[in-house]
Amino acid sequence: MALVVQKYGGSSLEDAERIKRVAERIVRARKEGHDVVVVASAMGDTTDDLIELAEQVSPSPPPREMDMLLTSGERISNALLAMAIHALGVEARSFTGSQAGMITTSKHGDARIVEVNPGRLKSALSEGAIVLVAGFQGMSGDSREITTLGRGGSDTTAVALAAALRADVCEIYTDVDGVFSADPRIVRDAAPLDTVCYEEMLELAACGAKVLHLRAVEYARRYGVPLRVRSSYNDKLGTLITGSLEDIPLEQAILTGVAHDRSEGKVTVTGVPDTPGHAARIFRAVADAEINIDMVLQNISHAANRRTDITFTLPRSDGPTAVAALEKAKAQIGFEEVFYDENVGKVSLVGAGMRSHPGVTATFCESLSRAGINIETMNTSEIRISVLCREDQLDTAVRALHEAFELGGEEEAVVHAGSGR
Amino acid sequence: MALVVQKYGGSSLEDAERIKRVAERIVRARKEGHDVVVVASAMGDTTDDLIELAEQVSPSPPPREMDMLLTSGERISNALLAMAIHALGVEARSFTGSQAGMITTSKHGDARIVEVNPGRLKSALSEGAIVLVAGFQGMSGDSREITTLGRGGSDTTAVALAAALRADVCEIYTDVDGVFSADPRIVRDAAPLDTVCYEEMLELAACGAKVLHLRAVEYARRYGVPLRVRSSYNDKLGTLITGSLEDIPLEQAILTGVAHDRSEGKVTVTGVPDTPGHAARIFRAVADAEINIDMVLQNISHAANRRTDITFTLPRSDGPTAVAALEKAKAQIGFEEVFYDENVGKVSLVGAGMRSHPGVTATFCESLSRAGINIETMNTSEIRISVLCREDQLDTAVRALHEAFELGGEEEAVVHAGSGR
CATH class of the missing domain: 3.30.2130.10 (VC0802-like)
Structure with missing residues (x-):
């Protein structure tokens, strides 16, 4: 029995049907005997819609309020995902970033994770529940304000939780089959890569490969968290990112x-x-x-x-x-x-x-x-x-x-x- | 200088235009020299839309997750209102129910307020900010879970805050001009009432008058909070609910x-x-x-x-x-x-x-x-x-x-x- 962290991006959760499909995948991992922690992004275009609303009421929305606004998107998707898992007969509990103990710096819109205190998550896991954590968000350590992590924040949330919980693997589910030898939209015979070391992935991400965010890869390397990038549409194994260049x-x-x-x-x-x-x-x-x-x-x-x-x-x-x-x-x-x-x-x-x-x-x-x-x-x-x-x-x-x-x-x-x- | 609590219902906040209009009203009260605390409901049909999403993913959503889901609605409207106030050049900060110290019982979907600890709100007020609090929500005292207050919850939030902050008045903004001698849709010459005592309002609310919820009136009576029901569409004074039958x-x-x-x-x-x-x-x-x-x-x-x-x-x-x-x-x-x-x-x-x-x-x-x-x-x-x-x-x-x-x-x-x- 392993502890698995799974992260699902917004396109994997764009409507009720897709949410139910993801719930089935999560329940399957649970039934294989694993403890499962899930990090979900906001559904489809939710974040863009909220940003548009903000622009309608203010030419320059204060970053603190922008964080209050945008964090609701992940809260909605995680609650819905918990409901869908529940409907399959498995106990699931969703947590906000601050409930999950994601302590960050206080820079709204671009906070960094300082510390993870996953006490409530551990209790829920020990009671047999699947744990869901709203990605991209946390609470500042000094002022107890709600913060967001900026671009790639949900990937970083997943990696940070995997590190804090000493998970066996952090799976990043996306709409492509893994990391490729080049962008398949440009190169027709681009090959999926089985394994890539952290340094190679950092260079690829820094040079434009969009499948993973630089910060998440840096975090994974620092804490030695094995990352697996795979598709939420099929059962291919995807790409494992682990090991050092040396x-x-x-x-x-x-x-x-x-x-x-x-x-x-x-x-x-x-x-x-x-x-x-x-x-x-x-x-x-x-x-x-x-x-x-x-x-x-x-x-x-x-x-x-x-x-x-x-x-x-x-x-x-x-x-x-x-x-x-x-x-x-x-x-x-x-x-x-x-x-x-x-x-x-x-x-x-x-x-x-x-x-x-x-x-x-x-x-x-x-x-x-x-x-x-x-x-x-x-x-x-x-x-x-x-x-x-x-x-x-x-x-x-x-x-x-x-x-x-x-x-x-x-x-x-x-x-x-x-x-x- | 007085301390005023203002509550705005969802129909007063149904789009960006209405939110800006409400922001102007709030700023006007601030410029008249008052400390202002605002409680806003979710925008327009947000709550119904979220309930529909929940029904699409689960035949019987667990109440805990329903509360996680629905509370995002008030969070969105309050953050947007804070931005709109900010755009008028006045400092404003929005708070979730738990940040505002709304401690409740643990019954999801129908929690009762046990205690209000408005320390963070008082600090923000003393720094000159307009304070916004997400209505209808709180945090359970024992399990620190997010709860909702059930029907009429935002009115009750406003009254409870007014009591805890010893506000001079709690204004409930709605889409009618106040409490009437009968429903104006049935009786053409129904008269707006200037003053009604708590007991009369309790009887009216219990007998079908929809302008205020019974629980909010009971709370106001218990703590002696003067309530004013008025329209968010005009400047009429509306109806003051205060004083005892005796x-x-x-x-x-x-x-x-x-x-x-x-x-x-x-x-x-x-x-x-x-x-x-x-x-x-x-x-x-x-x-x-x-x-x-x-x-x-x-x-x-x-x-x-x-x-x-x-x-x-x-x-x-x-x-x-x-x-x-x-x-x-x-x-x-x-x-x-x-x-x-x-x-x-x-x-x-x-x-x-x-x-x-x-x-x-x-x-x-x-x-x-x-x-x-x-x-x-x-x-x-x-x-x-x-x-x-x-x-x-x-x-x-x-x-x-x-x-x-x-x-x-x-x-x-x-x-x-x-x-x-």
């Missing part, structure tokens, strides 16, 4: 997959004096505008005037703000010009095998070149190569790399529509 | 109004042995089926066989259950027959003046008789006369009594549609 023998390490991202823009600042402190001033100006940057590239300086160009990427939605912040600080920083380019795409190859297979970078560049794709910016880590190219060439780039590194499976992947929070 | 000088006491009720059915048990214990057995059989009865009438016994007839009224929805329970216990109780009649209506005249004006009963009966209405059953209290008649004669009866006792005003009453929880 534990993979070099000779067994392979290349894992190709990720892509079309959510970033590129800022280039030219003619920056190549003396200490100027680059720092650029990044300080951007940070002061509360913008996170991703890739950074600094070219060598032009020998003649000892000036250099600095390029970085950032979320497209922050592009105009970053440019305005830089223009404002132009005189103080002392650069020549700032350019902004939205029409870029990022493609990344990830895999532990990169450490032991020489020539990966060469093959990478050759395959893109053969496909007629110009590399604009390159950035690497121990197990990842990322490049920027034109956005309209991104799909071609993904397919070229996937083929060059022979990542494909034998069957064609099945694609479902939509994705939850 | 405080009204007999010479000033008047007749207050006519109430009616078409929600009851009539059970008649014939041939009951007129010896001690037989009536008790009848009422025990009904009570064991968890049915509340209203009026009871026992005729004198037929001298010949020392048997009597017992008649009582009860909610129509409980009629068939009561009859079945009695039939089952027929041999044990020893009656002859049980009859059930759904087509009855109850009309009541209420007023402190009844104590000092002889001849009220006579005028009452004469006016009904002149209108061609047969009185089937009569029941009285110190300040009330109620009779049952045929249901299709009920409107005629209400108009006849209203006219006979000259309760009408000079203007015609304005009628709005719909009513909240």
